[in-house]
Amino acid sequence: MNSPTGQASARESIKFFNAYSEAEIAAIESLADTIWHEHFTPIIGQAQVQYMLQKFQSARAIRQQIDSGYTYLLAQQDGNNIGYAGIHLDITANALQLSKFYLLKEKRSQGFGRLFMEHIESICHQQHIDRIWLTVNRHNVGPIAAYRRMGFIKTDEIVQDIDGGYVMDDFIMEKKLSSPA
Numbered sequence: 001m002n003s004p005t006g007q008a009s010a011r012e013s014i015k016f017f018n019a020y021s022e023a024e025i026a027a028i029e030s031l032a033d034t035i036w037h038e039h040f041t042p043i044i045g046q047a048q049v050q051y052m053l054q055k056f057q058s059a060r061a062i063r064q065q066i067d068s069g070y071t072y073l074l075a076q077q078d079g080n081n082i083g084y085a086g087i088h089l090d091i092t093a094n095a096l097q098l099s100k101f102y103l104l105k106e107k108r109s110q111g112f113g114r115l116f117m118e119h120i121e122s123i124c125h126q127q128h129i130d131r132i133w134l135t136v137n138r139h140n141v142g143p144i145a146a147y148r149r150m151g152f153i154k155t156d157e158i159v160q161d162i163d164g165g166y167v168m169d170d171f172i173m174e175k176k177l178s179s180p181a
Contacts, residue, residue, distance in 0.1 A: 014077050014082075014116075015077075016074070018073060019066075019073065019084070024072075028059075028062055028072055029058060029062065031081055032084070032102070035083075035105070036049050036057065037049060039105065040052075043140060051164045052162070052166070055162065065099075071088070072086050073087065077107070082112065083107060083112065083113075084100065085098065085100055085101045085116060086099040086101075095129060095133055097132075097133055097134065098134040099134070101117075101134065101143075103116070121177060130177050131175060132152075132177065133173065133175075135171065136173060137169060138169055139169075147173050154171045155172050
C-alpha cells in the first residue's frame with residue numbers, strides 16, 4: 001500500500017496486542033503452522049519445517065519462551081489473526097531481538113509488515129532501546145528485501161546447529177533506531 005489512503009486504511013484496521021492466554025498462544029501456533037508450511041517448505045524442506053514448528057512454534061514452546069522473558073505479539077485485522085511476532089528485550093545490551101516476525105501470505109505487501117514494525121519500534125522507544133536485531137534465513141529473499149526497505153542492514157552470518165540433524169543458515173540484520181520525535 002503506497003497510497004496515503006491505503007496506508008491509513010491498513011492502519012485503522014490493524015491492532016496489535018500481547019498474547020498471554022492459552023487461546024492466544026493456540027492462535028499463534030495455528031498461524032505458525034500455516035505460514036511456515038506455505039513459506040518455508042520450499043526453502044528448507046518439509047521435514048525441517050515440521051521439526052522447527054514442534055521445537056520453536058508449538059504452544060508448549062511458545063509458553064516456555066514467554067515464561068523465560070519473550071513477548072509474543074498478535075496482529076489482527078478486523079478481528080482476524082493475520083500475523084505474529086516474538087520479541088525479547090535485552091536492556092543490558094540496549095537491544096531488542098526480533099525472534100519471530102510473520103504475516104499470512106495474503107497480507108504481505110500491503111503495508112501491514114511496516115505497521116507491525118512501527119509498533120515494535122514504539123516498544124523500543126518506550127523502553128529506550130536503540131536497536132533491533134534479527135536472524136533471517138539467507139535464502140529467504142523476500143523478507144530480506146523487506147527488512148532492507150525498513151532500514152535493516154546485514155551485520156553478520158551465522159550457522160546454528162538446532163539438533164535433529166538441522167541447522168539454521170542465517171544472516172544477522174540490525175536496525176539502529178533514532179530517538180522518538
